[in-house]
Amino acid sequence: MGDIVAFLKINRKEAGCRPILERINDFGEVEQTLSVEDRMMQASRCMDCGVPFCHWSCPLGNLIPEWQDLLYKNKWQEAYNLLNFTNNFPEFTGRICPSFCEKSCILNLENQPLTIRENEAAITEYAFSNGYVVPKLPLYHVGKKVAVIGSGPAGLTVASVLNQKGYSITVYEKDECIGGLLRLGIPDFKLNKEIVERRVSILKIEGIKFETNVEVGKDITIEKILFEYDAICLALGAVTPRDLLIDGRELVGIHFALDFLKQQNRIVGGKIINSSDRISANGKNVLIIGGGDTGSDCVGTSIRQKAKKVTQIEILSMPSENISIETYWPAYPNMLKTSSSHEEGCERRWSLKSKKFIGDGGRVVAVEVVEVEWLKDEFGSFIMKETNKKEIIPAELVLLSMGFIQPDSKKLLNNLVTMRNVKENMYKVFYAGDVVNGSSLVVHAINSGNEVAKSISDFLK
Numbered sequence: 502m503g504d505i506v507a508f509l510k511i512n513r514k515e516a517g518c519r520p521i522l523e524r525i526n527d528f529g530e531v532e533q534t535l536s537v538e539d540r541m542m543q544a545s546r547c548m549d550c551g552v553p554f555c556h557w558s559c560p561l562g563n564l565i566p567e568w569q570d571l572l573y574k575n576k577w578q579e580a581y582n583l584l585n586f587t588n589n590f591p592e593f594t595g596r597i598c599p600s601f602c603e604k605s606c607i608l609n610l611e612n613q614p615l616t617i618r619e620n621e622a623a624i625t626e627y628a629f630s631n632g633y634v635v636p637k638l639p640l641y642h643v644g645k646k647v648a649v650i651g652s653g654p655a656g657l658t659v660a661s662v663l664n665q666k667g668y669s670i671t672v673y674e675k676d677e678c679i680g681g682l683l684r685l686g687i688p689d690f691k692l693n694k695e696i697v698e699r700r701v702s703i704l705k706i707e708g709i710k711f712e713t714n715v716e717v718g719k720d721i722t723i724e725k726i727l728f729e730y731d732a733i734c735l736a737l738g739a740v741t742p743r744d745l746l747i748d749g750r751e752l753v754g755i756h757f758a759l760d761f762l763k764q765q766n767r768i769v770g771g772k773i774i775n776s777s778d779r780i781s782a783n784g785k786n787v788l789i790i791g792g793g794d795t796g797s798d799c800v801g802t803s804i805r806q807k808a809k810k811v812t813q814i815e816i817l818s819m820p821s822e823n824i825s826i827e828t829y830w831p832a833y834p835n836m837l838k839t840s841s842s843h844e845e846g847c848e849r850r851w852s853l854k855s856k857k858f859i860g861d862g863g864r865v866v867a868v869e870v871v872e873v874e875w876l877k878d879e880f881g882s883f884i885m886k887e888t889n890k891k892e893i894i895p896a897e898l899v900l901l902s903m904g905f906i907q908p909d910s911k912k913l914l915n916n917l918v919t920m921r922n923v924k925e926n927m928y929k930v931f932y933a934g935d936v937v938n939g940s941s942l943v944v945h946a947i948n949s950g951n952e953v954a955k956s957i958s959d960f961l962k
């Protein structure tokens with residue numbers, strides 16, 4: 502601990518975002534950075550608590566007080582090494598992690614938690630720009646092959662860890678680019694894709710083979726993979742969206758959120774999309790159904806596409822603007838979240854159930870919604886009751902963002918189920934990331950990737 506009273510003298514200082522009127526005209530990252538001196542001062546605020554709840558709440562077990570101390574002491578390389586010891590890809594989590602650590606920081610009891618996530622991003626960018634992050638070639642090869650199917654953060658973690666242990670790794674990816682939702686899902690304004698590509702380039706130099714545009718179960722059979730490899734890891738993600746099967750669902754102009762977001766990421770990446778396939782918010786009233794984080798990404802994307810008006814609705818009631826009594830420190834609080842996208846100009850509404858899509862000439866023009874009340878039954882469980890307050894919300898583009906229910910590689914997974922009796926092959930199959938846990942977070946995918954890499958390595962030994 503560098504300065505034992507720094508937390509009494511120095512306030513939390515966030516780098517903040519670029520001005521709204523500037524950032525909504527491009528897809529560049531919204532978050533700014535502090536100066537090196539300010540960043541070190543922010544690190545000095547860490548109290549090096551006897552029980553570091555930040556460390557406890559981080560799914561990766563990041564050694565947070567220790568690298569704050571190194572950062573404060575201007576030891577950036579050592580800080581990066583310690584951060585990277587538990588976190589394979591801090592350049593991703595440093596940008597987009599919801600930071601359980603900050604919520605459980607003891608300074609959060611005064612609403613002044615340490616800027617842990619921003620410090621993580623700053624250490625990592627400093628490390629990249631000063632040449633501390635270089636490809637590390639495996640020291641030896643053990644002569645065994647592992648196939649990783651899916652190149653999201655879980656698959657990349659498994660591939661990276663096992664490659665360093667000397668296994669020959671091939672990553673199969675059905676899309677044209679590597680990164681899973683990091684690359685084709687999370688908008689560029691939260692995570693610039695050069696950051697993903699920078700990491701992928703390192704992994705390639707380290708010897709990992711990537712096969713893109715190859716869908717396992719379609720372009721190559723799972724039987725062939727099982728025959729050729731000593732172990733396989735399925736890191737397929739879980740992106741089958743929840744649908745909203747109400748009247749008018751067939752109308753043109755109703756899309757799943759991820760289709761909209763993926764297309765925009767591809768456009769930012771330089772891909773030309775046919776006008777007939779283009780999902781555009783330009784000049785339209787956009788209604789986003791679903792009040793979560795993916796919906797918030799649709800808000801920011803619609804605003805950048807110059808929508809006329811953006812509305813986001815949620816069936817649940819509005820969360821409290823204060824920490825709820827049910828989840829209080831050091832747990833992650835259940836409270837209203839306002840993202841940088843929301844700040845850019847969107848109407849947010851709660852307790853609204855969508856009843857039907859209204860069309861004109863085959864295209865959606867509005868959605869009928871009804872207000873609902875959330876009551877409790879005799880056992881204390883919530884029950885939803887429709888009121889008689891109906892409303893029509895104009896919408897020429899509707900984005901369905903109501904969560905994800907399962908992996909989308911049904912054929913591949915079904916094949917595996919039917920092969921279950923082939924015991925010696927099934928022993929070779931491992932699963933990592935969202936395909937196991939359901940739609941979750943990058944930090945959980947990295948954690949799962951580490952655990953599964955260890956299991957595969959133990960198995961192959």
Ligand SMILES: Cc1cc2nc3c(=O)[nH]c(=O)nc-3n(C[C@H](O)[C@H](O)[C@H](O)COP(=O)(O)OP(=O)(O)OC[C@H]3O[C@@H](n4cnc5c(N)ncnc54)[C@H](O)[C@@H]3O)c2cc1C
Nearest residue numbers: 651653654655675681682717737738934935941942943946
């Ligand atoms: C819009 C959006 C925004 C998000 N924002 C955040 C955020 O800000 N912070 C955060 O922490 N988390 C965020 N998440 C969640 C996070 O992106 C995921 O939890 C994480 O990417 C899961 O990693 P994964 O490796 O398990 O799966 P994925 O990232 O989904 O990767 C799975 C990969 O497997 C490939 N694949 C699937 N089937 C096959 C097959 N048969 N053959 C070959 N390849 C296949 C897919 O194409 C995909 O590339 C967001 C999610 C979405 C949808």
